[in-house]
Amino acid sequence: MTFSLPKAATIAVLTSTIALGACSKKAPEELPPPPVTTPTPTATPTPTAPTGPIVGTQGHFQDAVGRSSVIYFDTDRFNIDSSDAAALQAQAQYFARFPQLTFTIEGHADERGTREYNLALGERRANSAKNYLVSLGVAPNRIRTVSYGKERPVALASNPGAWAQNRRAASIIVN
């Protein structure tokens, strides 16, 4: 797949990348809960504005890239595999469309690691995602990374399915 496409084709490429991500074998058994749309405390939209999240919110980002806002890792690993790459390509296209946006990549680990090691592992995962996005043309100064280790799980059970959901790097729009 080439990315030297005219701007008009961006949406089509975006859609196909999302589809690629969706059929990945590495998708967690259970889906994370749907994103909570952050209410925007700013001015109410004009009556003619389309409904839905506005640019600069996490909701808008997730509406655009779908499940590709998060990538998942194998146990103790931090490499970007093919499904991660597809998701990050979708993110990179979104950030190319909205060059004013900055964002944070949160690196996480599952609970089956010691606390300190998992903080370091989350750093590696967040930086892997960042480096890949930079290789796709996203300016590094738009990306902040932070590791939460095993301190912020999204899946709460103690089983392999939950752990797979928690070994993740999540991109969060800074607004």
Added chain:
Amino acid sequence: MKTTFFLPLFAALLAGLPAMGGTALAQDLGEPLGDGGAVEDIAIEGAENDDDGPLRGTVTDESDWEDLGIAIPAFATDRDRPTPANASGTEALGQEIARVITANLRNNGLFKPTGPDSLPSPSFPQITAPAYSNWGGRGAEMLVHGYVSARGDDRLVVGCYLYDVALQDELIREGWVVRPADWRRAAHKCSDLIYARLTGEDPFFDSRIAYIAETGPKDNRVKRLAVMDSDGANHRFLTLGSATALTPRYSPDYSKILYLSYVDGNPRIYVYDIGSGQQTLVTENTSPTIAPRWSPDGRHILYSMAVAGNTDIYRVPVGGGRSTRLTDTPGIDIGGSYSPDGNRIVFESDRSGTQQCYIMDADGTNQRRITFFGGRCATPEWSPRGDQIAFTRIAGDFNIAVMTPSGSNLRVLTNGWQDEAPTWAPNGRIIQFFRTTRNAGRSSLWQVDLTGRNERRLPTPVDASDPAWGPIRP
């Protein structure tokens, strides 16, 4: 750009806690604990005919000290006087002191103690002239006597005596002058005196524990820095909970606590000053810093720092100054625990592909792997005695294990689903750790002795993790 990232956090902090204000809030800090009071040793009188001082000879039955019956009746007082330490006066305080000593010994599986609530109270003159015949009939082989006396300056004098009932002689005695607020320290020092005299081990009761207090659901845990005495008393929260706090470590002199806080949105190590309640960053650097540790002399700090995702171990003088990088591999090098002489450091690295324990000289040279048991080795902690290293053994479940500094004689001490992060008692005979339950994610503090037989949960007001046992208090 960085400022942009942090503004929402501080805004949220201020909105969430409007009643609190100032820099303490911005740093998530509560009221300072203040400096602890010193305990002064004082010579106390023994029996009138005892000109030679305390007998240092053999206890009548040393074959199995764990089964020694010890009677601990109420401490007497020369005159029942009001004291800030107890609303009912020094006589009631004497009862409380004996209760604390009894609980210390009982909770740690030491001896067979009988406390003041089921024993007659000796008179003040009997403290130095025990009525041995009364105690022998109660099956007590050892007898603890003591007194508490309020001085004119409000301070308390506490005397502690250990008698061998069969020998009808004093084994040891000591006295202390404490502020009323520190009365429990006298009880702990008396516990230590008894324990050390009867077992030959070093003391450990007069010490404190820093840990992380946890509340809330698994996906939204509040994690606060907290401290308590070795028996759980004098509990205090040091942070407010608006920012996640992790992995505290008491300085060897108890003046500071190193810990990790997300207060600026990133994981960073702070040096918290206990007396002033203020804190500073361990190093001015934009990279995240984790896993803080003290050198045994309290003059250096080890920290691990992730630069572009790669974590290595660094050392920095406590007063600030240049950091020295001690490890240099593409893997995660993290943690570190000094040998008691300060010459070597045991640490954790996944440079081989999995977490394993390594030893290096204190300057970072001569790094070599010491664990080859098939599982993974994490969070190694060198015993204060120097002869053992405790660690988290990961082999399916997480257990607490010990081994020699060469990695030999590995012994697994616990069998929880997830037992993590050992910390040593000041005397190297007991290990505390935290245990997490499967699914619910509840965490609690536990301790186990080196035999693995005496395991118990430590009472804490809320869930708890990351215990860090300090040394004997100065």
